[in-house]
Amino acid sequence: MAQETLFEPWNDPNESPLIQFKNVTKKFGDFTAIDDLTQDIYAKEFFALLGPSGCGKTTMMRMLGGFETPTSGTIQIAGQDMNNVPPNKRAVNMMFQSYALFPHLSIYENIAFGLRRTDMAKGAIDARVNEMLKLTRLEKFAQRKPHQISGGQRQRVALARSLAKAPKLLLLDEPLGALDKKLRQDTQFELMDIQEKTGTTFVIVTHDQEEAMTVASRVAVMDEGRIIQVATPDVIYEAPNTTYVADFIGDVNLIKGTVELRVSSAPVNDPEPGAVAENIVDETPSPQPNKLGEWIHDKLLSPIIGERIEPIKRLPPPSTAELAASQEKMQTAQDGGLLLNWSDKNPTIIVSNGDETKDGATLTFAIRPEKLNISKTKPDAPNALQGKVIDIAYLGNVSTYYVELIGGQMIKAQMANARRLARRDITWEDDVWVSFTDTAGVLLER
Amino acid sequence: MRRFSLIAVPYIWLLALFLIPFLIVLKISLSDAALAIPPYAPQLDFAGGWGAVKAFFADLDFENFEFLTTDDLYWKAYLSSLKIALISTGFTLLIGYPIAYSMARAAPEWRPTLLMLVILPFWTSFLIRVYAWMGILSNEGLLNQFLLWSGLISEPLTILNTNTAVYIGIVYTYLPFMILPIYSALEKMDDSLLEAAEDLGCSRTSAFWLVTVPLSKTGIIAGCLLVFIPTLGEFVIPSLLGGSQTLMIGKVLWEEFFNNRDWPVASAVAIILLLILIIPIILFQRNEQKQREAEGQ
Numbered sequence: 001m002a003q004e005t006l007f008e009p010w011n012d013p014n015e016s017p018l019i020q021f022k023n024v025t026k027k028f029g030d031f032t033a034i035d036d037l038t039q040d041i042y043a044k045e046f047f048a049l050l051g052p053s054g055c056g057k058t059t060m061m062r063m064l065g066g067f068e069t070p071t072s073g074t075i076q077i078a079g080q081d082m083n084n085v086p087p088n089k090r091a092v093n094m095m096f097q098s099y100a101l102f103p104h105l106s107i108y109e110n111i112a113f114g115l116r117r118t119d120m121a122k123g124a125i126d127a128r129v130n131e132m133l134k135l136t137r138l139e140k141f142a143q144r145k146p147h148q149i150s151g152g153q154r155q156r157v158a159l160a161r162s163l164a165k166a167p168k169l170l171l172l173d174e175p176l177g178a179l180d181k182k183l184r185q186d187t188q189f190e191l192m193d194i195q196e197k198t199g200t201t202f203v204i205v206t207h208d209q210e211e212a213m214t215v216a217s218r219v220a221v222m223d224e225g226r227i228i229q230v231a232t233p234d235v236i237y238e239a240p241n242t243t244y245v246a247d248f249i250g251d252v253n254l255i256k257g258t259v260e261l262r263v264s265s266a267p268v269n270d271p272e273p274g275a276v277a278e279n280i281v282d283e284t285p286s287p288q289p290n291k292l293g294e295w296i297h298d299k300l301l302s303p304i305i306g307e308r309i310e311p312i313k314r315l316p317p318p319s320t321a322e323l324a325a326s327q328e329k330m331q332t333a334q335d336g337g338l339l340l341n342w343s344d345k346n347p348t349i350i351v352s353n354g355d356e357t358k359d360g361a362t363l364t365f366a367i368r369p370e371k372l373n374i375s376k377t378k379p380d381a382p383n384a385l386q387g388k389v390i391d392i393a394y395l396g397n398v399s400t401y402y403v404e405l406i407g408g409q410m411i412k413a414q415m416a417n418a419r420r421l422a423r424r425d426i427t428w429e430d431d432v433w434v435s436f437t438d439t440a441g442v443l444l445e446r
Numbered sequence: 447m448r449r450f451s452l453i454a455v456p457y458i459w460l461l462a463l464f465l466i467p468f469l470i471v472l473k474i475s476l477s478d479a480a481l482a483i484p485p486y487a488p489q490l491d492f493a494g495g496w497g498a499v500k501a502f503f504a505d506l507d508f509e510n511f512e513f514l515t516t517d518d519l520y521w522k523a524y525l526s527s528l529k530i531a532l533i534s535t536g537f538t539l540l541i542g543y544p545i546a547y548s549m550a551r552a553a554p555e556w557r558p559t560l561l562m563l564v565i566l567p568f569w570t571s572f573l574i575r576v577y578a579w580m581g582i583l584s585n586e587g588l589l590n591q592f593l594l595w596s597g598l599i600s601e602p603l604t605i606l607n608t609n610t611a612v613y614i615g616i617v618y619t620y621l622p623f624m625i626l627p628i629y630s631a632l633e634k635m636d637d638s639l640l641e642a643a644e645d646l647g648c649s650r651t652s653a654f655w656l657v658t659v660p661l662s663k664t665g666i667i668a669g670c671l672l673v674f675i676p677t678l679g680e681f682v683i684p685s686l687l688g689g690s691q692t693l694m695i696g697k698v699l700w701e702e703f704f705n706n707r708d709w710p711v712a713s714a715v716a717i718i719l720l721l722i723l724i725i726p727i728i729l730f731q732r733n734e735q736k737q738r739e740a741e742g743q
Contacts, residue, residue, distance in 0.1 A: 065641075065645060066644075066645075067641055067644075086644070087641070087644040087645050088644050088645070088646075088647045088648055088649060092645075093645055093646065094641075094642070094645045096638045096641070096642055097638075098636055098638050100636060100638040100639050100641065100642035102639060102642075102643075102657060102660075102661075103661065104660045104661055104663070113643070113646050113656075114645075114646030114647050117646060117647035117648055117652070118647060161642075161646070162645075165646065165647070
């Protein structure tokens with residue numbers, strides 16, 4: 001990670017991009033595959049194009065390879081306009097989804113194929129092929145035919161062949177699609193390793209979000225011929241810019257509501273912020289307004305100080321054991337941000353990282369299931385919602401709880417299975433609390 | 447037992463329809479011509495007992511094969527047949543490959559139609575199609591009429607009853623046998639292989655020679671053998687379209703059987719023809735097996 005944070009040419013105004021898409025549109029008949037797309041890709045990047053099938057990611061890659069020409073707009077590689085350059089004249093190589101190994105040639109000859117098309121000396125070709133064989137650990141298979149080796153080895157041959165000519169840019173079209181999961185994970189790391197060793201710019205097309213997140217320095221999420229968001233994997237995951245991106249990358253809970261500014265800097269659900277910092281010992285209920293107080297607040301004060309915040313149902317003070325358990329998870333809300341009104345029957349959600357200029361807008365709150373905590377007793381968290389467990393999906397390492405909140409909103413919470421299944425204390429039909437911090441989710445406009 | 451009977455069926459078939467007739471022909475080729483019915487001697491006479499069988503085998507000899515070497519008609523006919531078969535196979539390949547290639551490149555919805563068009567001639571009798579060529583190629587035929595009308599020639603061309611007519615007939619007749627295996631090899635080819643070749647620096651032309659042609663090799667070999675093998679012994683086309691100077695072993699064979707009524711010599715000619723054909727047939731089988739192995743992977 002440390003290395004990746006250092007490598008950020010897209011934030012450096014002095015860097016000039018290797019690849020520039022400038023208002024590129026590509027149409028196939030009536031169908032618009034790429035819609036007025038502008039994007040820069042920098043040298044030595046590992047750039048992932050991620051999207052569902054038909055989103056235009058493969059078309060984008062094929063345009064880089066020279067197999068398609070843009071209907072309008074230009075693509076530049078290293079400052080050179082590529083629109084009329086055929087594939088065989090580009091310093092770009094592609095690793096095909098089907099690998100496209102020549103079945104009539106040996107592994108050695110497959111790798112040498114591109115080099116033999118140049119005026120490279122025989123000895124130099126041999127040296128380069130051997131170097132590639134070594135890089136991809138295929139020395140033993142040099143004389144075999146492609147059908148005599150396994151899928152994973154074929155994939156490495158395809159990679160070696162496309163790297164043999166030392167291209168400026170390597171395109172990878174769903175390179176790991178044909179491999180099983182274990183092999184795919186190993187190969188992902190191999191790819192990253194090779195990318196680092198060779199210093200080549202990689203552009204990878206994939207529909208597998210995990211793969212994109214693992215290998216890429218930046219991920220572009222595409223939909224219907226447009227790039228929706230380009231960012232580092234962590235930003236894409238933690239701060240998606242639309243519900244589409246949030247939904248496409250991983251699992252997400254989406255809650256729609258209207259936002260308002262938070263009235264006070266004090267955490268709303270916690271009675272005494274000072275005490276929170278010191279790990280609350282006594283939780284005596286603070287004075288509650290009586291009917292008159294409520295009336296006065298609602299009718300007179302609310303335009304000035306904001307809406308009255310319904311104190312949520314109070315449970316009896318926690319026992320010492322419960323307190324000890326919750327101490328570790330003790331969280332406190334930061335100042336500022338927004339409140340999300342989304343249901344009459346549930347408390348507002350505190351989003352302290354919300355953009356305060358959005359006051360009054362209708363937004364969607366997105367939160368990842370693994371950012372939710374689920375417990376049978378009311379937890380000490382800025383946000384805690386009550387509901388009932390409808391379903392539990394046991395996935396081995398984690399379990400996903402489907403909780404129906406009061407009012408019917410379904411929410412997914414994911415918890416690591418730290419205990420054995422038999423000792424799980426939450427089960428179907430249990431009344432539970434779903435809690436999360438004030439910065440766990442994001443508010444999205446669309 | 448069940449398995450055995452299953453395997454037995456094709457073997458009995460081969461035994462009854464290939465091996466036994468072959469042995470009969472072989473036996474006739476070792477006999478002497480005779481004015482009798484059937485026109486050769488000796489006849490196998492089991493009624494005569496062991497002595498008769500021994501006498502029968504004593505009468506068999508290689509006389510007819512020796513005769514084939516004394517008359518240069520025969521080896522000239524073999525050579526000429528080989529030449530005609532080779533040249534027409536070459537032409538069939540030259541014409542068939544582009545057709546198969548463009549069929550394989552055509553839009554998928556067109557391919558079944560194109561394929562049917564290739565097979566369509568088989569719906570008409572082979573003899574009628576060859577006769578139709580006589581109508582086209584004769585001095586007063588459609589081709590000459592058209593050329594005269596268009597002013598390209600002032601005298602009708604003599605095509606019928608020449609080797610040219612034989613080549614035309616053979617190429618026309620056997621073209622589908624060349625197109626179909628090449629088409630099936632090309633159709634299976636993954637287009638991304640050509641893209642990969644271009645990506646690695648090939649021009650379109652060199653990608654064709656370096657990728658497409660090697661990958662359709664099995665189809666080319668199968669097609670060539672499917673054309674070459676029957677052409678070598680072809681009789682109908684040279685006798686209908688060819689002239690007196692068209693020398694082909696099929697015609698010689700026919701004349702020995704029906705004009706000279708010399709069954710033993712004719713059988714000897716047939717045996718030699720078979721021996722010549724065994725080489726390409728074995729090659730064909732090897733090719734098929736190789737292809738199956740490659741696909742089996």
